[in-house]
Amino acid sequence: MPTRVKICGLRTEAALDAALDAGADLVGFVLYAKSPRNVSIAQAAGLARHAETRPGVTTVTLLVDPDDALVDRVAAEVRPHMIQLHGHETVERVEAIRSRGGIPILKAVPVSTADEVAAAKNYVQPGRADMVLFDAKPPQGPGALPGGNGLAFDWHILEAAEGGHPFALAGGLTPRNVAAAIALTGAAVVDVSSGVESSPGEKDPELIRRFLRAAKAANQA
Template sequence: MFVKVCGITNEDDALFAVAMGADAVGFIFAPSPRQVAAQTVYDITRRLPPEVLTVGVFRDELPARVIETAHRANVKAVQLHGGTKEQAIEVSGSIQWVIKAFGSDEPSLPEADQYGTDLVHLDAPSPGSGKLFDWRLASDVPDSVRLILAGGLDPDNVADAIEIVEPWGVDVATGVETSPGRKDPTKVRRFIANARAAAPTPYLGPDELPYDWGDE
């Protein structure tokens, strides 16, 4: 079970999430209470282990700007909210790991396998709101992609979400915070532990992951 902790704004939270076993940490470059500057992210990412997937989150941003910011921030992956299919494909030509995000109400969800990536992020209609949505809508996502479930997840409901949806991974931000951009260590630890315990198959340690996020 792939676990991403998003909305990281400081080094302490990033290091703690990684120490607790997070596979990925996300940094928001889009307008948000959790928005961070590329230089701040660079100062954090250079301290993280190479096996951790670092993700820059963008909304309705031009491909050239996404690529330039991702390189300055030293993130391995980008998560794209909004934009066109063509823009996502363009970004995937320059960034190895692209996560295409969809709201659960988007009519294009059944075409999520046509955006130049097989990593698909499913959130509530208002991403970052921390609100739950009807998990049955995940059935609209093509089976050929790796689904990362988000939207209102927290330590208490993540196991139920995994049981119902059976995603490839889960993503959390609001559900493990004390305030926007500040993580609660106890919630982070419980979320990751509960997600691992609920995984349909036994979790393999970092050295046995089927995907290598390190630079090639």
Template sequence: MVQVKICGITRVDEALLCARWGAHAVGCVFHPPSPRFVSDLRAAEIAASLPAGVSAVGVFCDADYEAVMRRVERCGIRVVQLHGAESPDLVRRLQAQGVSVIKTLFLNRPPTFSDAEVYGCASAFLAECAGGSLPGGNAIAWDWNAARRMLGDRPLVIAGGLNPENVGRVVEEAQPDAVDVSSGVESAPGRKDPEKVKRFLETVASCEPPRATRRIFS
């Protein structure tokens, strides 16, 4: 099935609800300007609370190698999402340390979908449009199919503008391996709405992917 990451988690109880209802991963944002930013201590608590089979993902924007590895070690995170203009060398260095790296590529700003080749060592790519005031989807809907057209058969996570009402169509048309949602299942920035989370996960679980999918989150 298509996997689901619920991003911007700020509380242990909400992380556990996401896991209970079938999320494959939860994201902890380490970008201070974000209203979903979490401290190292809170991220470590969230990661430690998750059951086996649910990944904690650290989300970074233009952080350097030392900053990323410091949080990997402190917080018990083995998957990172690089959401800025990070270099291919950073991806390679992190992968060499056994860290799984998801590199974000953008429709509207660098690095774009056409840069996938230079980031070929990444474990997967997350595709979104860019264009809001903060890194991340900013609840902006876009042509999700453009990611599949540009990225071909590479492991793909679709993000940006997803919600319980449209995610079924995105799965059917864009054929991702995983989907990533944050504001589309919130009651306020950084606070997840239990009913929206449940409906989102149920919708994805009910979808029959049009092709075989790959596991991005363990």
């Protein structure tokens, strides 16, 4: 199947339209106060409703170690097609959130070794995450963000995921390298945020278009 493209961290309708017009398959909205891409629940709901005017587009709400109250509000008010968990959620917590919200889960897993890639299969057992998103490990230290850092990792370690459940790929992707990432990894989804920005949190419509063109061309190749 062709690799689908997710543009994450969208904050404005203009940026969302740029992604939709360029052919994005998934669009993501971040609910994490420390992120420069953070939006409110009301903003995420408005953006999700706007995205749903385009048939076939999947809306994703990114949460970091959410409590039950936040999961309930997102499910009721934003009504995303998928929740992305980008914190330290355990397998048990992922299962609980999946059951509570009744919404498919994309679980981000930071990796740097093939063993960590192989271990991630525990997240995609029945009733848990519907897909794992492999991302680069975040930098250490106070104030470090769990994702959206523009850091890449050695894609060759994803050979440990071959033959298993379809996965998503994030971390340091740009219009220049996304075609190579698709060719090497065969990821079901490629996910970009900082790689299509002019500054943290500010999406660049031209970079979005270039990223989508490169990804779609790689699919055709």
